[in-house]
Amino acid sequence: MSDAISVTGLVKAFGGTRALDGLDLVVGTGEVHGFLGPNGAGKSTTIRVLLGMLRADAGTARLLGGDPWADATELHRRLAYVPGDVTLWPHLSGGEVIDLLGRLRGGLDEGRRAELLERFDLDPRKKCRTYSKGNRQKVALIAALASDAELLILDEPTSGLDPLMEEVFRETVREGRRGGHRTVLLSSHILAEVETLCDRVTIIKDGRTVESGTLAGLRHLTRTSIQADLAAPPRGLADLPGVHGLRAEGERVWFDVDTDAMDTVLRRLTEAGVRGLISRPPTLEELFLRHYDRTGASGGRHVGAAR
Amino acid sequence: MTALTGTGPLVRLALRRERAIAPWWILLIVALGLAMVAYVNRNMGTDELKLTYIDIIRSNAFLQGLGGASVEPRLDVLATWRSGGFLYVASAFAAVMSVVRHTRREEDAGRSELVRSAVVSRQAQLTAAVLVAAGISLTAGLCTAVALIGAGLQPLGSFAYGAAVAAAGWVFAGLAAVAAQAARNARSATAIGLAALAAGHVMRYVADASGQQWPKYLSPIGWGHLVRPYQDERWWMLGVSIAAGAVLLAVAYRLLARRDLGAGLFPERLGRARAPELRGPISLAWRLHRSLLAKWAAGVAFFAAAAAGLSPLARDLLSRPSLVVDNIRSLLGMSGTLGAYSWYLILILAYAVALYPVLMILRLRAEETSGRAEAVQATPMTRLRWAAGHLVVTGLGTAALMAVAGLVFGTLYSLLAGDLTTDLPRFFAGALATVPAAWCVGAVCVLAYGLLPRACAAVSWTAWALTAALGQVAGPLYGQWGGSPLEPFHYVPNVFTATPADILPIAALLAVTAALLGGGLLCLRHRDFH
Numbered sequence: 077m078s079d080a081i082s083v084t085g086l087v088k089a090f091g092g093t094r095a096l097d098g099l100d101l102v103v104g105t106g107e108v109h110g111f112l113g114p115n116g117a118g119k120s121t122t123i124r125v126l127l128g129m130l131r132a133d134a135g136t137a138r139l140l141g142g143d144p145w146a147d148a149t150e151l152h153r154r155l156a157y158v159p160g161d162v163t164l165w166p167h168l169s170g171g172e173v174i175d176l177l178g179r180l181r182g183g184l185d186e187g188r189r190a191e192l193l194e195r196f197d198l199d200p201r202k203k204c205r206t207y208s209k210g211n212r213q214k215v216a217l218i219a220a221l222a223s224d225a226e227l228l229i230l231d232e233p234t235s236g237l238d239p240l241m242e243e244v245f246r247e248t249v250r251e252g253r254r255g256g257h258r259t260v261l262l263s264s265h266i267l268a269e270v271e272t273l274c275d276r277v278t279i280i281k282d283g284r285t286v287e288s289g290t291l292a293g294l295r296h297l298t299r300t301s302i303q304a305d306l307a308a309p310p311r312g313l314a315d316l317p318g319v320h321g322l323r324a325e326g327e328r329v330w331f332d333v334d335t336d337a338m339d340t341v342l343r344r345l346t347e348a349g350v351r352g353l354i355s356r357p358p359t360l361e362e363l364f365l366r367h368y369d370r371t372g373a374s375g376g377r378h379v380g381a382a383r
Numbered sequence: 384m385t386a387l388t389g390t391g392p393l394v395r396l397a398l399r400r401e402r403a404i405a406p407w408w409i410l411l412i413v414a415l416g417l418a419m420v421a422y423v424n425r426n427m428g429t430d431e432l433k434l435t436y437i438d439i440i441r442s443n444a445f446l447q448g449l450g451g452a453s454v455e456p457r458l459d460v461l462a463t464w465r466s467g468g469f470l471y472v473a474s475a476f477a478a479v480m481s482v483v484r485h486t487r488r489e490e491d492a493g494r495s496e497l498v499r500s501a502v503v504s505r506q507a508q509l510t511a512a513v514l515v516a517a518g519i520s521l522t523a524g525l526c527t528a529v530a531l532i533g534a535g536l537q538p539l540g541s542f543a544y545g546a547a548v549a550a551a552g553w554v555f556a557g558l559a560a561v562a563a564q565a566a567r568n569a570r571s572a573t574a575i576g577l578a579a580l581a582a583g584h585v586m587r588y589v590a591d592a593s594g595q596q597w598p599k600y601l602s603p604i605g606w607g608h609l610v611r612p613y614q615d616e617r618w619w620m621l622g623v624s625i626a627a628g629a630v631l632l633a634v635a636y637r638l639l640a641r642r643d644l645g646a647g648l649f650p651e652r653l654g655r656a657r658a659p660e661l662r663g664p665i666s667l668a669w670r671l672h673r674s675l676l677a678k679w680a681a682g683v684a685f686f687a688a689a690a691a692g693l694s695p696l697a698r699d700l701l702s703r704p705s706l707v708v709d710n711i712r713s714l715l716g717m718s719g720t721l722g723a724y725s726w727y728l729i730l731i732l733a734y735a736v737a738l739y740p741v742l743m744i745l746r747l748r749a750e751e752t753s754g755r756a757e758a759v760q761a762t763p764m765t766r767l768r769w770a771a772g773h774l775v776v777t778g779l780g781t782a783a784l785m786a787v788a789g790l791v792f793g794t795l796y797s798l799l800a801g802d803l804t805t806d807l808p809r810f811f812a813g814a815l816a817t818v819p820a821a822w823c824v825g826a827v828c829v830l831a832y833g834l835l836p837r838a839c840a841a842v843s844w845t846a847w848a849l850t851a852a853l854g855q856v857a858g859p860l861y862g863q864w865g866g867s868p869l870e871p872f873h874y875v876p877n878v879f880t881a882t883p884a885d886i887l888p889i890a891a892l893l894a895v896t897a898a899l900l901g902g903g904l905l906c907l908r909h910r911d912f913h
Contacts, residue, residue, distance in 0.1 A: 124496070129644035148505060157496075159496050167400065176392060177501060180392050181502055
């Protein structure tokens with residue numbers, strides 16, 4: 077399977093600040109890829125480099141087998157983009173903008189346009205200046221989704237949408253996947269969205285990739301939270317390797333455990349006699365927070381085998 | 384796949400957006416061209432009058448600079464002499480605004496990102512903008528030529544004139560294209576374009592006023608005058624403009640090919656980290672609008688200086704028979720003194736300055752529609768205090784502008800043709816006496832803003848345009864509607880002349896202004912805020 081996007085060692089500096097500092101990103105064809113990172117991590121800069129609007133200072137970027145800067149126009153025929161902050165021409169109506177963007181991309185599916193207008197509940201006759209942020213977002217989404225692009229680049233596409241419309245968005249992305257030929261790069265802060273939609277995720281911070289892999293693969297890297305009611309006060313738990321943040325109140329204990337230490341720890345618990353056990357896998361949110369909080373980014377870790 | 388990909392739809396988009404703007408520019412250019420033909424016919428009907436007029440022009444450097452040095456006593460030459468100075472500049476101005484509007488302003492607004500993510504070449508937006516701007520210039524030039532032929536002028540000269548008008552737009556479209564690549568943002572791109580236009584105009588003006596021809600050949604605006612329509616039609620000068628525009632455009636494409644979206648050649652400057660003096664509505668309004676006031680003050684000072692520069696000529700002029708001067712004199716009820724002339728110029732400046740409060744009220748409305756006012760009013764600052772802050776800056780700013788006009792005009796006039804101790808206070812008082820009338824125009828806009836926010840822009844512009852058109856400036860020029868009692872400046876007492884001024888009209892104007900302001904603010908307080 078060839079990759080729709082492959083970026084290695086990407087560097088982009090604005091004056092003295094390095095917005096991208098050796099970023100890596102690989103998105104396989106047909107997958108929905110979550111692109112996560114705190115504000116200012118370089119998500120939008122990466123996307124703009126991929127769209128050929130910024131020229132990278134170093135590193136390589138390939139998009140659909142082409143060079144994003146040199147072949148920009150040719151590549152844009154095959155992709156559709158929704159910016160995070162959609163601004164439209166105040167005096168044009170939403171319908172006019174959808175047609176314009178569709179025409180610029182080389183035509184759009186009329187039936188699909190009508191269907192999406194219906195599903196997103198958008199009145200295309202209103203002038204863009206009267207639209208709320210969510211409605212402007214819908215205009216850009218409909219224009220992108222009504223196209224037959226093989227790659228969708230979505231920069232926080234649901235910001236401003238209500239939960240109902242978020243669900244409509246998820247449905248349309250899932251439907252697009254069923255065809256199996258459409259790749260989606262989804263930059264988002266809404267982790268539930270990423271968890272339900274994405275096959276793989278890449279987490280970046282300070283312009284570098286800190287994690288990349290399937291959600292299952294990433295979960296291997298993190299800890300499971302455990303709460304246990306024991307028959308007798310636990311002994312020696314704290315000394316076990318892989319146990320973190322142990323807290324005990326009488327016979328009840330709370331702690332986090334590394335995935336590879338799980339077996340040993342559970343054995344020790346059953347020795348003490350387990351009366352009750354609650355185990356929670358790490359959520360994407362915890363994964364996310366762990367990396368957001370971590371000071372001094374690592375050089376980037378990959379779970380390449382997970383794919 | 385070519386560099387032109389996507390240009391077609393973008394041209395259509397630009398035309399769709401220009402549909403409410405470009406026709407006005409074209410109308411303005413054609414109307415000015417025709418108005419000057421009518422003006423010459425009305426005021427200089429006979430060859431004798433024309434010769435007198437030429438004599439007047441030749442005897443004064445400022446007038447000579449106004450429309451170019453080479454003028455002949457013929458209707459077509461005189462009419463284009465009068466309109467040329469405006470038409471080339473108007474055409475160039477429209478082109479600068481149009482190119483920046485469809486290139487850099489789109490980038491700043493974030494819309495270029497959306498557009499360029501489609502199958503659109505990197506050059507397409509610039510190409511579309513330049514095509515549309517050039518198209519507007521060309522249409523304006525062509526319409527001017529056709530209108531002048533319709534008015535009975537000779538076809539060959541009319542086409543040369545129209546072509547020169549179009550060529551000025553073309554050169555400045557190219558210049559704006561470069562500025563849009565090099566500048567930090569759309570605002571500075573517009574500033575660079577307009578500064579170049581001003582420099583071109585000043586160079587041309589200086590060349591004609593001084594009789595030194597070489598600065599004229601360096602100025603793109605000068606190239607238009609050098610075509611010499613109706614005289615010997617130097618078509619090759621059009622080639623210079625076309626070539627210069629093409630070279631500039633080539634430079635713009637080179638710059639475009641190597642820069643990032645949203646970035647210019649110069650990096651964005653940093654602002655201050657703190658704002659200790661930004662506390663209340665007045666300091667906020669001052670911070671937001673001080674640069675506009677500074678630009679206005681510079682412009683007013685420039686024109687006041689030019690008006691003073693004309694005063695030695697006016698002295699000579701008063702001894703000659705002239706329909707225009709007689710009209711002015713009789714309307715203003717003055718004897719043939721320099722006073723009438725100076726008061727007339729102060730009024731011209733006052734009518735122009737009355738536009739300042741109008742623009743400021745439109746900015747108030749823009750604060751509201753952009754949602755910025757919403758953010759401010761979400762704090763304990765009330766809507767009335769927010770509006771009052773803007774109005775204080777507007778009112779004091781208007782007064783300051785007229786003070787600048789009076790000071791500069793008075794000082795220079797005293798040095799050239801008068802006496803500092805008596806003339807300066809006279810000019811200063813005369814200029815300040817017009818302030819309540821200018822406030823009154825602004826107050827009409829405030830009422831419109833409070834009562835009919837959606838129609839605010841239309842009502843405001845109309846209020847100012849009617850004031851100027853019905854007023855004492857346009858009236859005497861065309862010998863009609865002079866000094867209509869429907870406009871506030873009609874009631875401005877002539878403090879300028881020695882007769883003791885009547886305070887009553889000023890008090891009445893202030894009362895009307897206060898009533899309009901109060902009504903506007905009351906409506907604003909009770910209406911929905913969008």
